[in-house]
Amino acid sequence: MPQWTERADKRGLDPLGMQNSGVVLYQSLLPGISNVTLRMRYYGYYCWVSETYARRGATSDFEAWRTWVRRAEALYALVSARAGETGVGGVDWANRRLAAEERVIDFAAAASTDASQERYLRQSLGVFGGAYYTQMAELGLFTENRHGIQVATRDLGRRAAGLFADAIGPDLAKLLRLKIADARVSIRDLNRLEPIAPSQIQLESEERSFYEALLFAREPSPAQGAASRAATLTLILETARAIEEQPGPEDVRWHLFNPPQAPLLEPLETQRLNWEAYHCQDLMQVASAALLAWAITIINADGQGQTLSDIRAEVVAHLTGHDEDAFAGSWRDLRLSLDPGTFPYQAMWDDLTSARGAPADKAVPAITLMAALHQRLRTRPDLADAAARGLPGRDPARSLRTELDWLESRETDGVVDRIADYVIVRVVRRHSWVAMQKLRRQRDYTFLFELRDGRLFFLAGYQPVATTPRLAPAIQFLEDIHLLDEDGLTTLGLDALETSR
Incomplete structure (x- = not known):
């Protein structure tokens, strides 16, 4: 690695700069939930943490606020670990x-920012700051005051805090407040505090109803x-009903990939097209x-x-020698030979x-997949319109649209020559450009090969990876509020689906 780089080697992170276009799109499809917001109840808990801090006579000292948040998180991790919960920061x-x-766990040092201590988290x-705040702000639960301190909003935030407090009761709320302040907790008190854990949202509670209304935009x-x-959440419930079990992220992806046999209502079909x-x-x-x-x-x-x-x-030699009749013609011939359905x-x-x-064995499948996607968009104006709305179509960004436009610009060229050019121009040179931008702007060294004396030399291999579109935490949130369970839709989930359709 060159001596001037100060940051870690990060090869393999979006080496063609194409993943970002998909990330921006899926972020717009599930705002308020991210890949690192793992449990629904944190949203109410943090609002309660903020309101409790304010009522204790909070100052404008950010360090005092940070200490309060970190102690609240460390205690939540201890309670959750004792209860066998997952998806909680600091549980390890x-x-x-x-x-x-x-017998008594003193977590003051672990909740400090002292790097010499074994901290529950380094952030x-x-x-709260690393994952949840931005998403809670998106939902209208949090804002920032004039002192730069994050506070629960006067309407939704304070309501969430009150419903969390009501759900656990005044005695438990008092104990929780005292243990955060003391930064010491006994095993007996951890057991008493179990009702604050992420999975303890009660079925018939106003807290649960509030979370559902918040997620489904009824607030x-x-x-x-x-x-x-x-x-999107309605489409996840629709997927659960269709497959008759709790869906995983892959189930949702593929269920939304093809138009349904029974037409969806217009708002849902528009969103399904966005996911497609x-x-x-x-x-x-x-x-x-x-x-x-x-x-x-x-x-x-x-x-x-x-x-x-x-x-x-x-590339030319490999593809020319491949026993694939479709590769003998033009790119247009190849895409027309495929049935996108x-x-x-x-x-x-x-x-x-x-x-x-x-x-090398995956090259032909990759090329054929690209041609099938090209034909799919050419024969589906509704899908092409959704792609045009959600994906960039001009350089320097790269996306499905930019790549298909490039292939179509000379689609009467032979498949072999067109792909050979694609590999050089859109893959090899593109990676060099992307890696150089990351080095200049972020000081991250992400080159998978390097140029020396006019020749490219290997540095590291690469394994294609999919992006992760927030579906796993979204499914977990729906389980947390009892709309899904291991068997799929619950009675509450079916009611929510019918209400949202």
């Missing part, structure tokens, strides 16, 4: 402390994305990444490095994202 630290079998403002909210989030466009984008970036992985193996085949001409010649997208996806198999 908490399990270690519980394993020590201390300055814990998971007044200043957030523009509220309707989008509600539509996102998934097409992710399929495209995985296919392009598979070609990058192949190019890297070509570079690595010769210890003396490879020129761009060498790489192109190897019956194409095995999921099998291709599984193959390209699997670590099994040689990159």
Whole structure:
């Protein structure tokens, strides 16, 4: 690594700069939930933490606020670990402390920002600052006061705090407040505090009803994305009903990928199309990444490095020698030969994202997938419109749209020549450009190969990966508020689905 870089080697993070287009799209489809907001009840707990801090005679001292938040999080981790909960920040630290079998756990040092201590988390403002605050602000639960301290909002935030307090009762709320202030807790008190844990939202409680109304945009909210989030959550419930079990993220992806046999109402169909466009984008970036992985193996085949001409010649030789009649014609011929309605997208996806198999063997599946996606958008104006709304279509951004536009610009060229050019221009050169931008702007060294004396030399391999579109935490939130369980839709979930349709 060059001596001027001060940050860690981070090879493999979006090496073609294509994942970001999908990330921006899925963020708009599930605002208020992120990949690191793992449990619903944190939203009410943090509002209560804020209100309790204010009522204790809070000052404008940010350090005092940070100490309060960190102690509240450390205690929540201890309670959750004792109760066997998951998805809670600091639970690994908490399990270690519980394993020590201390009668009274003093967590003041662990909740401090002193780097010499074994802290429950290193982040300055814990998971509140690192994960939850921005999403709670999106939902209208939190804002920032003039002193730069995050506070629960006067309407929704304070209401959430009150409902959390009502749910656990005044005696437990008092105990919780005292234990945060003392930063000491006994095992007996941890057992008493179990009702504050993430899975303890009660079925018939106003707290649960509030979370449902908040997520499904039935509460007044200043957030523009509220309707989008509600539509996505409704589609998750729709998926659960269709497959008759609790869906995983992959189930939701593929269920929303194809138009339903029974038409959805207009707002839901529009959102389903947005998810289909996102998934097409992710399929495209995985296919392009598979070609990058192949190019890297070509570079690595010769210890003396490879020129761009060498790489192109190897691509041409490999594809020319492949027993695939469709590759003998033009790119247009290839895409027209594919039926986008019956194409095995999921099998291709599984193959390209699997670590099994040689990159060279995945080149043809990747190219065929790209052609199928091209034909899918050409024959589906509704999908093309959704992609146009949600994905960038101009450089320097790269997306499904930019790549298909490039392929279509000379689609009467032979498949072999068009893909050989694609590998050089849109993959090899693109990676070099993306890696250089990251080095200049972030001082991150992400090069997978480097140029020396006109030849490219191998540095690291690459395995194509999918993006993670917030679906796992969204499903967990729906389980936390009793709309889903291991069997799929609950009675409350069915009611919520019917209300939202």
